[in-house]
Amino acid sequence: MTVKYLKSLIDKLNEGNTDGLLHLRPLSFTVDFAKVWEKKPKLTDNIVHPDGPYKFYFIKNKEGIYVATVLDMRNDLHWFVHNKHRGNGYLTTAMKKTILFHLFQDREEQRITINKSQIGEANFSASEKVAISLGFCRTDGKDYLLKNNIYKTENFIYGQDTQITEERIDDLKKQINYLGRSLWVIQTEIEMKLGETDYTEDLKELVEEIKRQTNLLEDAWWDNKN
DSSP: OOHHHHHHHHHHHHHTOOTTOEEEEESSSSEEEEEEOSSOOOTTSOSSOOOOOEEEEEEEOTTSOEEEEEEEOSSOEEEEEOGGGTTSOHHHHHIIIIIHHHHTTSOSEEEEEOOHHHHHHHHHHHHHHHHHHHTOEEEETTEEEEETTSSOOSSOOOOOOOOOOHHHHHHHHHHHHHHHHHHHHHHHHHHHHHOSOHHHHHHHHHHHHHHHHHHHHHHHHHHHHO
16 A cells, blocks of 8 residues: 555545545544545456455544544554644554554554665654554564553444435435346346256345345434434
8 A cells, every 4th residue: 555545545535535435434533434445346357356445544633634544454554644744743642542442442462564665764763653652562673563451441432423415325225226136137147048046046035135225224324313
């Protein structure tokens, strides 16, 4: 994940242009948890395509401007502070107060790699300073480790629900309906070419289940709204 890409995500958030690929869930006033799709699925995608959304944390200042981000790669963290907002402690504060507590809800330790040859002397010094201030200990060469003893909490951090507009719900229902009808077309072809089998019946049931999701989505939206 390049620095250029991380910067582009921050810029898109500040411009309000996420292309439907970046979805946020506020954890605190200054930190949003996010799941980010690098690109939209296409018909030409490889059938064996393991990639799902990436997990990010986006950090805001008190004015609501996004200034930094942390990519959670499970076995490593990749953080970036926008060059216009460096030296203000935004990353360190967000990590200490929110992000590490959220991360350690599902892991016992966190490793990071800080590679001087890849990021340069200045960035290495800054990143190492942040890591050590957070409690990371250097283990070997470029690797650092933090155990789940400082940032452990019994209060699970669920994040904050946010509203979806009725117009957006209608759009999502249409997308679900499109997926269901597209699968129905596939099911029809297989049934007519290979005959009625357990597999074609399973596909038919899956079509009905997907179609049912349009109503379930609306019900979930109303429950959240009320």
